[in-house]
Amino acid sequence: MQQVSRYFPRDLSWLSFNYRVLLEAKDATLPLYDRLQFMAIYSSNLDEFFRVRVAFIRSLIRLDKPKLKRELSYDPTVLLQHMYEEVHRQQTDYGYILRNSILPGLRENNIILYQQEPLHALHEQEIRHFFRSKVLSYLQPVLLGGSTANKPFLENRALYLFVKLRSKHRLEESESVYAHLNIPSEHLPRFVELQKVEGINYYMFLDDIIRYNLASVFPGYEVVEAYSIKLNRDAELYITDEFTGDLQEKIKKSLRQREVGPPARFLYDASMPEAMRQFLANTFELQKDDFFPGGKYHNLYDLLKLPNPCAPALRSPVLTPLLVQALENTESVLDAMEEKDHLLHFPYQSYDYILRFFNEAAIDPAVQEIKITLYRIAAHSFIANALISAARNGKKVTVFVEVKARFDEENNLRWAEKMKEAGIEIIYSLPGLKVHAKVALVIRKDAQGAEKKYAYFGTGNFNENTARFYTDHSLLTCHPKLTKELSKVFDYVCGQKKDLHFKRLLVSQFNLQETFLELINREIGYAKKGLPASIIIKLNNLEEETMIDQLYEASQAGVEISLIIRGVCCLVPGVKGLSENIRVIRLVDHYLEHARVFVFGNNHNPEVYLASADWMKRNLYRRIEVGFPIYDEAGKAEILKLIHFQLQDNMKAVWLDSNQQNHPVLPELDKPLIRAQTQVYEWLKQKEEKYITSVSNSLA
Template sequence: MTALNVPSTSPLHTLKTYINRDLSLLEFHKRVLAQAKDTEYPLLERLNFLIIFSRNLDEFFEIRVASLIQQFELSSNNKTRPDNLFISEILATISKLAHEAVEQQYKILNYNILPQLQANGVNFIQHGDILQKHKAWIKDYFHHEVQPVVTPISLDPAHPFPRLANKSLNFIVTLEGNDAFGRKIDLAIVPAPRSLPRLVKLPTHVSGEAEHYILLSAIIQQHIHELFPGVTTTGCYQFRVTRNADLTVSEDVEDLAIALKGELSSRRFGRAVRLEVNKDCPEMITDYLLEQFDLDQDQLYLVNGPVNLARFISNFNLPELRFPPYVQKLPKALYGNKSIFEVLKTGDILLHHPFHSFAPVIKLLKEAARDPHVLAIKQTLYRSGVDSEIVQVLAEAARNGKEVTAVIELRARFDEESNIEVANLLQEAGAVVVYGIVGYKTHAKMILIVRREIDKIKRYVHLGTGNYHATNAKIYTDYGLLTSDADICEDVHKIFQELTGMGKTIKLEKLFHAPFTLHSQLLELIQQEIKNSKAGKKAQIIIKVNALTEPQLIHELYKASQAGVQIDLIVRSICCLRPQVAGLSDNIRVRSIVGRYLEHTRVYYFYNDGDSKLYCASADWMGRNLFSRIETCFPIENKKIRKQILEDGLNNYLKDNRRAWELQADGTWIQCQPSNGQAVYIAQQQLMNQIF
């Protein structure tokens, strides 16, 4: 299905006006990596940032680099739009920057984090660190835990190079001699069992008072010879291959769930896009591996340490090396054991996660599930597991006889399998489950509750900028609005009708929604600021999103800057707009906040000649959000709440001088630092200290 409302022509951009989105995303990952060497963070949190960087980079190669390689192979190195770069140029730059970042990553690990952890009584044993006192326990662990589940694979005409799963830890082993059948064996592959932890804690009687963790790779390498009796092992080298993990499902399928199940298995064995090998691996072996995976030298990453840092994590019992625990708060309106339905009759409630608890959202659903006056509950689910309390409450509501409708987005990347399980659970409980619109991901965050009250039907709504995921609500910043406003409730009702039924585009009173009205309304709001500025009036725009890539919106922001509109953009990751370019974007500043919590709120503010307009939304300013997804954008009409979001969610972040990074005209990012005599201001910390 072709996306609706896509502009027939895109504004003309060049590299001077549009930063390549993939290079911008890689710059964000580098900002995350920079947190790992920031000594103001607790030590284990720095290690966690290192792990987050690894996971981010994995997904970057699995999705973005894989897509570029596919385009390159299909289009013979065409230029991309709108940055007008050749695909080969983008891939070459990514390779250079990614190699530099990975080298820095392992330097931080080996020369900063591991030595400091050791000084705090936490030791990581790699193969070269094994001491005599460790060997007996390691041998016992290998024989009882590893050897029974490991499968060595010799490479010979009867055993060709195995099909290795995406991101799995493997070893290539060099051998000398003949096996039991008289065959001369030179090479073998040993996949590390995925069922075993990558970090194993040694018992106190072996390690002493300090905590010692040994890598699974070290245990396997120490006893690799036992897997090949009668043959001499001359080398053992870790490696890991990253594959294309994007899923493609035809829009002509009859059952999306069945089609996705068929595609999920292919994700593990897509085309190889990156090879990581321990740096001590001989060139002859790395060349052999590159040949097996059909990769070039620039796709090889020689690493000075474990090749699977994404799993380099354990439950360390060292709270002093973590962030101090933070107790989430409740809005004052919800103090005490009040019914949320009764509270909402007096006014709207704003939730600002993670500073506010996610508990009110769950409480709302629990009240609805158990209230005899509630007739129906409708909800969108983008990322939720079967163990989610929200899913369990929806199932309870269905079993209690409520009309429960769940719009589940099965194609939420890397959560497809979990979402299929959620759909099955809810269907078994008696809920109506739909998968949204084929060709359009349902990314909107909505709950609608229908309740009979005396002589009328009343509706209650929750709208959010983030997913219905209680764990994410502790680490992502998001806004949620609880309201019983009749017009907003009616708009949400209409969108659910749109998602579950068929018909023409529905006109909404207050909400903007993609792929129908959101893009055009945003353009109108920017254009109104341009008109006001040209008329000599104050004009201001503040936008907070996760990503800004849509060419026409960028073009319009440039026009607004040239008209004198003051524009502040708070963009967490990808920003294709170039700020501070003379004559183009002099009045645009772009900053990114990277801190303890993942910035995820989407807020749009327009001064509007003093009658300000402020919206929260599920959508970033990307083409996919505006034209290929179901998204909602809702106005904040309560003046007190609007002021609170403006101050806490926007101006507060514009004051940050420690966790903020500012985008330069050349595409580089510079971390903010307090000027001489200026106090440190950290936006997230201000919100944590604040009493809501």
């Protein structure tokens, strides 16, 4: 697509990121099941992309409001066409990688996932028995067409076979009928393990087990052909008014409507005949633009569930989270926070210290109050249970629950109701805003009755599950000025105060964007004076035009800018006269890079901030986000070291050109290979070993 103005289209940039994920599946140096994992992640990402972004673009087109279109920096119809073309190109690569690399790799390791191979004689009876004993009771065949009181319906994201049948008693072509049949992968394994033969492990798609037994499902009919289909529905929650009425009930209602919402993508086997596609269009009232060709199998994010009979081989070894000795050697995390700040890096270091923080607060008789914001919480959350325990122990607990967190709405509502029953004060979503901040505050009284505050600031969610594979940072601090300002944040989200001022914390709706602009301007000032000027920013997504323009201005002034952007990057790097001093790299590896980090050179006296916020319109204008400074010199040095590894990565990093193409960062001649995530882990490990040695020496 032709470059639009000074900004690359957000959705095409996201597709560039997802293709980078697919490149990991293509990397033959990775263990086979790591590559399968990236195949699954790519598929899951694309599924959500259609449910959210494609559905949004299509809704803009349907609105047909010229004024709205003029305000956009792109023509949505042209953009959608380019999106489809790029997805088709990537899907072609996906199929090629699966057929020509992944499946042969499985076979080389004595694993056969039945595709075109003839069935082994021993498996025919086994498949028939599994179908009759396990599968048949879950099937819901529906004959289509003819007179019926019930309109046929396809469930959101469910798998189906669309089957062409012919009566065994009337063999004329005109007598063909159609049916659809669910593939019950929510109840049964998607990959069914079959009897091992001569040292070879056999598996079969649940889809194919059903295909082999279709004659049993439709007695009296000849099965002519069958193709897989799947419907994605628009995932947006359309709440017309958040400012009046019961917002929770509106969200619950919208969640039900999501499952019956308008089509975002009707995925079908590309080999399906045109006549069958036309029948589907008529039966389910689908438009031409709803149809999207795919392969024989859909929902390939299920590849994560393919059994690994060779485990632990064929997968990268799991890195054991490191123990942080400064916290291991103390009975109380709260007491340790009074001595110094503690900066933690997940998943390299254990998340148990965060669980300890809340568990101690829940039972410590000196703790009076706990406040926390929850955006995405684990389905079986230790933290939520600690909060419930605290409330039952007589502590005042206030929890802000964001019930508009996309795809986590139901889980968050469920936990909110459970915590409310335990006596916790629950504050729900703010009208017109999402609270995306990841913060907590514990208030404790010492023996003299003096109040002490303990703060948690993070770049990632309070979720012990995602903390195992999302890279994030968290700060545990008693810094009085930071804890005082965090109290103000809770005053705001709990509706107690509106007119607030922040000097140290960066809070969207108040000073976050303005402060970042000032910090960039300061570097511009240094550059214009001929002084050293640099900016390093790590984000998931960079989209907001005001921030991009300021980075362009900094580049033109001579500021050296390094960006680590995992996903969307609407900034166009490397353009002479605009952005030649801006380098953008994308880092995709075993862990999901999720932290937001901001380093401003400040004439060799760097300032470091961490935050929950990306630089997107939604984060800066429609959310409550919190950025926080790192004052502790040791903590600051750690962040700079970790960022240095990422900027030096020449194994998993790619650099982006002005067309968002992913180019490998190649190692320079005679320079060592650097894989940032491995280097970070080893460096932190050595740091802890040195700490142990120094403590041992001091005690000797």
